[in-house]
Each structure stands twice: as C-alpha cells, then as structure tokens.
Amino acid sequence: MAKFDEGMESMLDTYIFEENQLLEQLDEILMRTEKADSILPDDIAEIFRIMHTIKGSSSMMGLANMQKLSHAVEDLFSILRDKPETPYDKEILFGLVFDASDSLKNEIDVITDDSAELTDFTQQIAKIRAYADVMKLSTESAKASLPKENVFEEGESDEVLALHVKYSDTCFMPSVRAMLLLRSLGSVCEVTRTIPADLDADNANDIITQNGLYIKLICDDKNAVQSIAKVAMDVVSAEWYENKAPQAAAEEKPAEQPKEQEKSQEEQRPADASKKEQKSSHSADKSSIISVKLSKLDALLDLVGEIVITESSVTSSPDLKALEGSLERFNASARNLKKLTDELQDVVMSIRMVPVSNAFTKMSRVVRDMNQKLKKNVELVFVGQETEVDKSVVDILNDPLMHLVRNAVDHGIEEPDVRARNGKTEKPTVTLRAENESGEVVITVEDNGAGMDHLKILEKAKKKGILRKPENEYTKQEALSLIMKAGFSTNDKVTEYSGRGVGMDVVCQNIEKVGGKLVVESDLGVGSKFIIRIPLSLSITDVMQLAVGNTELSVPISSVKEIFKLKPETLVRDTEGTELVMIRNRCYPVIRLSEYFKIPTEVTELTEGIMLFCEDSHMRACLFADRLVGEQQIVVKPFSPLLTQYNIAENGLSGCSILADGSITLIADVKAIITNIFGS
C-alpha cells in the first residue's frame, strides 16, 4: 500500500468520488467548448478551479504524481485566465487537457488497485509545461530578467555542500531533468535545498538554463554524488561549488524569489474572487447534489419498509378495539401518519433511480476521441436517455457500453470512401437507446454501418474451432451470437480500439453476471444492433396482483395487454384439449396458472375467473387466475441463491417483493411461463 498518506484511508472513498465527479465535469466542459470557437472566460476559470481542487485534494492524500499533473494543467489555464488574449492552438491545448484528464482518471483506478503501481507523469507534465512556456513566450516578447542566485545562505553549516549542475542548451525542460536527478541522488545523499528552490515554478526552466542548477546537499561520499550527477541525462557539467564568503547581507535572498513570485501569483487569485462568485452561483445546481453510499440507501429502503409495516401494525392493533368510539383524534393522526409514511416510501424508492444518461454521456467522449483518430465522423444519438434505472444498473452498464460503442465505431461503421461507394448517403450514426420493457431495462447500441455477414462468422468460427454443432444447423441468430464466444474476432486487423477478440465475450460475461442478456441482430450492409437486457433488480415495477388459490402472484403490467372475463362463445378447444381463446379473430392459448404452478384452487370454470391477455417478446397467451387483487408499485427483489438453484426463474418466477403490508408477493415471468409450455 502506502500509495497515499496513511491515516487518509478513511478519506479515500470521498476523494475518489470527488475526483471522478470533477473529472466528469471537466470532460463535460471540454466537450462543450471544443465545438465552440473559443473558450469562454467562465469555462477557463472553471477548468482552472477543477484542476486546482484536484491538486489540493491530491496533495492532501499525498498523491504527488496526480498533484503535479493537475498543477501543470492548472498553470496552463492560469495563463489563459490571467491573460485571455494569449494566443494558443486549441487542438494542442485540448489534446493536452484530455490526456491529463484521462491519466487522472486511470490513476484513480490505480489507487484502488493494490496490484498496480502509481504512474509517473513526468513526461506528460513536461509536455504540458513546455506548451505553457510556448504560450507564455508568445505574450512576453522579452524574457523577464532572471534573478541572481545566492548559493550559500548566511550561517549555513559547513557540512552543506553545493553541486553546480549545468544542462545542455538543447535540453527540453531541464527542471524535470533536475527533478529526476534529485530523485536518483536521494539514495546517496540528503538534498537540503535547490536553487531555484521550486522546480515546479514557471520560471524554473529559464533559471536552470541560464544559471545552472545548484543542489545543496549533505553527503558522505562526494564522488558518488558527482558521478551520478555527471551521467544524468543532458548534463554538461557537474562541479562542486566552493563555499565563498557570503555576499552582502543587504542583498535579498534570491533563492526565495521564485517562491515569492509564485506567492504573488497566488495573491492575484483572490482578486478574481468577484468573478468566481458569479460562477459559483452558476454552479450552485451542482453543489445542491450530495452523494450517498449505496449501502446506506439500501439500509434506508429496508428501514422504511419496516416503518410502513410497523405503522400498519400499530394502527390496526387489536388493543384499539377495546377503545373503539374514543379514538377520533387517534384515527386522524393515524391517517396523517399513513400519508406521510406512504410519501416517505415513494421518495426513498425514487432516490436510487438515476437516468441512464449518466452512462450515455460518457460515450460521447469515447466517440469524440475515435472520430479524431479514425476520421469517420460518426454521430452519436441518444434515445430515451431519461429512462430511469437503478444506480447499480448504470454502474454495470458502463463497461459493456464502452466496448459496444467502440466496436460499432471501429468495425461497424465503414470507412467514409467505402460508404460513399456503397451509396450510403446518411450520416454514419451510432444510436444508444434505453427503454423499460416488461421488468427489464433494454439498452440498444445500434449502428448503420456495414453489418455482419453471418456466413463469414460461421466460417471463421469453424476455423477457430468454436462450433458446437454441424455448420448447417446454425441459424442466423445463432451464428451471430458466435461473436460473443471467447477468442473470436471478425476484424483481422487489431486496432487500438478493438479486434483482439476478448471484448465481446467479456461484455457478455459482465452482463450475464447480473442476470442480463446480450442479443445481436445484424443485416449485412444495413447495420448491427446489440441489445442488452438487464433485469431491473431493484427498480420499481408496476404489477397486477392476482389470486390463485391461496397464493398471490404478480404479473408486470408491462406484459399485460388486456384483462377480461371470458365469454363462453370465444372459447375453442383443439383436438389435444388445449383451450384457446379468440380475440379479434386470432386465437391464443389459455394457461391456467393454478395448473401451471400446481396450486389447488376452487375456481376451475374459465368463465368464473379472470383472463389476462399477455404479451412478452412477441409471445402471446391468456393467463387464467382466480381473481384480480389490485395494482401495485413494487421493488423487485431477486430470489436468494438458495432458491434460484431450483430453477425457480426458469419455472416462471422472476423474483419477489415485499408489499407495504409486509406480505410477500411472487412475480410471475410471463415469457418464461409461455416458453415452458409451448417452447420458444
């Protein structure tokens, strides 16, 4: 461990969360401003603020590498902020910031991954600093005269030696070289001070190039130190600087000067306070959102459930019977309490739901980056991004979406010239679609690209030896799903983004892990469609409650098309005795739930009970139950693994839910039931 300061571990979660949020904000600003002609002062200030915050919290956590990187970017934008007229190359600037943002994001993962080492950003920082210098030079025609150095301070111990290192004129970013040198010297000596003191300072490079670098150190082996310094990169000479008589005390201590300069810069910042104030009101929306651990929400949800149950057990307590007649005020308060607890429950249930747009918007960044590299000019379209799903579902979606979108842009969409040749005039588009469908979230990634040739896939799968049955027995659908097998990749070229044949099977596994499904549809020349279905594990579903014997079952309303009482004349029996109902001149099979679930019931006449005409994934049937109980909004809970081992889901029960009165209802899966009886 020891990646960050000990004792800060408790802060880690908060830190990571904040950092992620800031970086997302940064991306958002970048995406927005990249399309505009110039960066508005507000945005520059905002980027500056984000980087400043990251720098601060990273240094608090003791993550020096992240701190330095964000510092570099911060400086870059402080130039722009202080001198908005500074000319800059937008492409380079954005490239640098995007890279930095990516590196920081990666680093956040690294922090939590015990097996990974912290990344060294020195190169990247050097690049940013170099560009910052370029920007600065373009405004300052004449370089400010550099401060003279006073190597030895008065009253300094004789033990302290000074090594004077000169770097070659061609050296790019000598301050970074100096930092590296200091690090390697760390093993043989103790560095007390350097001149310039702050190698991070903006003018450090200039000072070192002009005056060389003085390293004040205490050591036992002078030669070892010198030999290390001499072989360091770009070093021209490394000589011991003799301690001469201190110069006139009246002279300012120049070594402090760079620091002071920085300080004065720091002082400028409050001057911008009024500007910042304005901006903070504009970002007030963001700060009104707080973040909570999911586990706390789970606990809250459970607790509210208990309160509702307890409330009803209090208000309907048998002890109240004895007081009947004198309970007017009690009843009034009880009604109020009920109203409040109901409201509370609604609110808590809605807290966990977030729009999928959270997962979608991240993809625009992916597509942007790929458009830049691949020049395919793909448009990303969102449909239904306001669809609300459980927070955990959004988290699960991130990786698979990333893979699918990358695949779509990289393999799916053809090269522009190929498109033109094939007469495709419409803009290359990748569509992300989200919708709720019968207890599932359905996320579709669709492209209007080349599509996949299922025969080619079969052929390739045969070569790779992953066919499970004779080639000619594969349907188109089955052939297409072969691309989700491990070790399959249709693209012969491995590109930066895809083609290694590990992507799709990992995507598939990730989705299956949470009980979801991935289906591929594709038409050659028209495009491909990847459909992810994830159960709404904890999300709210509307259900119709049915009574079958002594058991209550719930059917998702989304799969119920019609509810009716059977008219005897619409009933038909075929020769096998299957009961069929005619609805608008089409016949549909009847499934008696009591028979299917082997629940004894007294309602055996089809005309006595209730019929539900259900449709799920193009499968239709009429379910027959004793009677309707009502309609409910519920939070679906998956069955415990102790029960799922008995194929409970395959048998047609997808989960259960605790109702407001504390009773449990079972949720029937129409599709599974129909499939079980009639096959798919």
Add this chain to the structure above:
Amino acid sequence: MANDNTAERIRLLTFFVGGEQYCADISSVTDIIKIPAITYIPLLPEYILGVINLRGKVVPIADLALRLGVVGEEYDDHSCIIVFSVRGQSAGLMVKRVGDVIDVTEQQVCPNVNARSFISSIVTTEEGNFLKKINLDEITEA
C-alpha cells in the same frame, strides 16, 4: 475438561427435530423467531416452505424435519424458526423446539466421514448424549 482454555470452546445451539437432538454453530445464527406468515412458492421441493419477510429481507425457509426425511412432524406454538446467515445469505430452518446453548471443546466434536452429508459432525455432550451437528454451509450451498 471444565477448566479448558475458553478459546478452544465451540458454542452450539441445540434443537429438536423428529424427536432427535441436533445442534448448529451458534455464531451463524442471527435470529430465533416465532413462525410468521410464510409465503408459499410453487414448484419447489416439498421441504422448502417458502419465504418470510424478516425485517424487510426476504428469507427462504426450509422444514428441517422434511429435509432430514422425517415425515409428519407437527408444529405448535413453541416451534420456531432458526435464522442463520452464512456468507451473507440468510435462510431459516423450521424446528420443533429450540433446546439450549452449550459449550463444547474440539475433542467432543467428531467429524462425519461422509463430508458431503447434511450432518457435518457428531458432538458428544458431557452427559454422554450424541448431538448431530448440522452443516449450515451445505444448506446454503446445495
């Protein structure tokens, strides 16, 4: 034996099913509750009685007697459900009676040779009775 180091002691909860005494590691037991309303789940083995709502959690309940092959166990007001939690999964076992909490030493526990059995080991009490120790892992896994 009474002065043995307490660290080696194992605390067990005993209970009665089909006239015989069984026990289980008490550290896994989270609740002992009266039999509440049980929601029946169709199409499951007979010994799975259904699920209950335990403080907002849906907990599956098994009839231990049926699971052990004892037919016709009758439950009354003193019967109860022992809820235990293994690896984060809760499950309840309906038993005729809950007995006692006893401390035994490792020497008193003799592992069952048949490792996959529902009975993980036989415990000899200080009075010389034999207690069958239920393998809770087996219930949550199998």
